[in-house]
Amino acid sequence: MKPRRALGLVKRRGLARRALIELYLAGLDGRGLLLDELSSSLGLDEATCKALVAGLVEEGLVEHRGDVFVLGQKGRESIRVVMTGGVFDILHVGHLATLEAAKGLGDVLVVVVARDETVKRLKGREPLNREEDRLKLVSALKPVDKAILGDPEDFLKVVELIGPDVIALGYDQKHDEKELRRVLAERGLRADIVRLNIHVPGVKSSKILARLLREI
Template sequence: MTRVVAQGTFDILHPGHVHYLQDAKAMGDELHVIVARSVNVTHKEPPIVPDEQRRQMVSALKPVDEAHLGHPEDIFVPIERIRPDVIALGYDQHHEVGGIEAALSERGLECDVRRAGPREAREDELLSSGRIIGKILEERG
């Protein structure tokens, strides 16, 4: 059985998230998703939705076998516990494949690091939490 890990913030769920998780699930038999804790989100605005609520929402998605909250201090702790065969990165996530591979190697973890493919937005779709928030503010703010 091939165990896959996907990870992300998943602040406001949208079709891009679903596409990423479907791609990740197609890379193996079992999909575990690590939902980043708000304290670890430093590369963009912090999430609006509380940590546990985001984990519950991701857990409810069809491709997901199990959703976990990330570790508050060390993002690799859940990886060590889950022991995946594959880590699936989103096509636009800020992580560098080489950096992830090096960190895994330092910890004695062997797994493939792959990137999911993009999903093209249809005319009326918003494929980022930031764009959804921007649209809400524009129309109702």
């Protein structure tokens, strides 16, 4: 294969994966994407994007429904989705390192941000920052493709929505992997569970909060 043709093939495959990711993320909001929305997201002119999407439809990766395009089951199986979660009340470099490691496990990283009432129930205190603000901050981080709020009553509802291939746990998150696999199986959910051994010495939200309280 000639170098120029090989480069074009690699570029097309990269764009195709990006298109599948954009359609997956739109699907989390319960919608498809218009051609102009997808071309804007990919940075392509509409004619080039139309040709790209036509190929994805032909391969059975994408479906054309009315005016919009949606991710097909085959397309969903072509990307690896990673899910992680947390409170993210006081963002620090440890969070960033963990999210970067989680993103490295797949193509897409979806982060679940705990609701205010969940934080109060688990930690016995109100969060310093409201859930809407914590959601905005996490959404702005480079490794994060999408951040969504969790469900205060049933955390598995958001797992069902995301449908992750991998669930990444922080080194200090109090989840028992075996028990988590059991409850996932009860709901017909399957995902690899990975415990991330990412720890930045001396950096922990509770320690930062305690230091701030001492200085007030």
